Amino acid sequence: MAPIKVAVLDDYKGHAKPYFSKLDPSQFEVVYFPDTLLPYNHASTAEAEKDKLVARLEPFPVISTMRERTPFPAALVDRLPNLKLLLTTGGRNLGLELEGFTKNGVPVVTSIDRGGPPVDGPDSTTQHFLTMLMAAARNVAMDDLSVKTGGWQTGLPPFGLVGKTYGSVGLGRLGASTAKLLHQAFNMKITAWSPNLTQEKADEQAVKHGLPAGTFTAVSREQLFREADVVAIHTMLSERSRGLVTGKDLALMKQDSIFINTSRGPIVVEADLIDVLKRGAISRAAIDVFDVEPLPADSPWRTTAWGGSDGSAQVLLTPHMGYGERFTMEKWYETQVENLLKWSRGEELPNRLA
Template sequence: MAPTKVAVLDDYKGHAKAYFDTLDPAAFEVVYFPETLLPYNHASTSQEEKDKVVARLEPFTVISTMRERTPFPSAVIDRLPNLKLLLTTGNRNLGLDLEGFKKHNIPVVTSVDRGGPPVAGPDSTTQHFVTLLLAAARNVAMDDLSVKTGGWQTGLPPFGLVGKTYASVGLGRLGAATAKLLHQAFNMKVIAWSENLTQAKADEQAAALGLEKGTFTAVSRETLFREADVLAIHVVLSDRSRGLVTKKDLALMKQDSIFINTSRGPIVVEEDLLDVLRRGAINRAALDVFDVEPLPKDSPWRTTNWGGADGSSQVLLTPHMGYGERFTMEKWYETQVENLLKWSREEELPNRLA
């Protein structure tokens, strides 16, 4: 009997190989695809590029995917007659059309975090968010480049955080976690807005984190952007939140402010944000997420020309690394292999999404 063909997609840093290579090669033929193709369902993807996605995936019985790096809309699922199992990671994967998998009776099994550091503390995404904020505020990337290339003190002066206003679009788990940390560490005033946020809900979030009532203040959308010294995106991408932040919102922000997005790129209208940064209307931005990931080689983000003619604005970019700690990634892939073996033995599959 021929071995089961397994595709491991989009493992940029090679975490998966140590686990999938333990599989019996007589039973499983594993192929690794570390480079992501353009998303099948993105507006800019041509039919030729869509066909490339299908051609890559069509031969495989099992596919391992990492979060939303390769989306699986129903149009892709319908074109994969050999697919019998989809392995994913995290508590959710909004890139998967779960109804499409159910229609074809394809199990979708996820890997969730198993254990972690022995003491409680901020999670990986919160740590990355704070790293970006401090690096943007203190001009770390620009100063590093200046020193390495013969310069000294160049660019914008450091931006102090103490006592400033932290404005969060969304006050869920990550929004509240970053707000607590910044309030306690830098005595920042915390304001927040989302479509369903009330002061009562803001107080509940504060109380759940051991903070006093009124620590988080629910404000109007206009007030949030107008008063922000640091503006952060902390809502989940959905049909409702796609394109939520527009040029109208960004136009309200102070020039001497910091814009940060570690959630998802499409929550912000990309062209509107690019325009603001090209004009230097906002001095600092730090982004971990983008509309299309990985960034195409010709992406307008791949430039150092910001802030108009004087290049005064500073834009800090990282390649969607918020959740990418080694421990988490390795545990996810270890669990994927365990789930693959359970499937092959026709055992019950834990943590099924579909």
């Protein structure tokens, strides 16, 4: 019998190969696709690009994915008649339309153990957020480039965080954990807004994180954007939150402020944010997530020309690295291989999403 064909998608840094290479080649034929094609369900994706993605995936009974790097809407699943198993990662994957898998009888199995030492503390996304905030506030990327290319002190002066106001759009797990750290480390005043946030819920989150009730203040949407020195997105992407933050919100922000998004790109109207930064209406931004990932070669984000000729805006970009710690990635792929072997033996599959 011919070996089962397995596609490993979007493993940019090669974490998967040490684990998938352990599979018996007489049973499994593994093919790696480190380059991500345009998403099937994005408004800008042409029919020819959709067909290209289908042609890549159609031969494989088993597909390994990493989070939402390649979305699988039901329309795409319908065009993959050979698909028998999808391996994914994380507690949820919003890029998967699970109804499409259920309709086609395709099990979806996830890996949720992040690996690493069992030590309490901020998770990788919170750490990345803090890194981006500090780098944006202290102009690290611009100053590094200046020194390496023969310059010295250029651009905006460093931005002090002590005693400033932090505005969190969303006050769930990540919103509250970043707010706690910023309050404790820099004595920042914490404000938060989301459509359903009340002061009672804000107090519950503060107490849950070991802080007195009243440490987090629920404010109106307008007040958050108008008064915060740092505005950060910490809400989940859903149809309700897609396009939640618009140019109207961004126009309220102080020019000397920082905007950060380490959540999901489509929560913010991307064209509005780019316009604000191009005009230098907000002096600093740090962005880890985008509408289309990886960024197309012609993306307007791929430029150093921010804020006009006066350099009145500094933009720090990272390629969706919030959750990308080595221990996490390796453990996820190790678990994917274990799940693949269980499936091949007809055993019960743990952590099924569909």
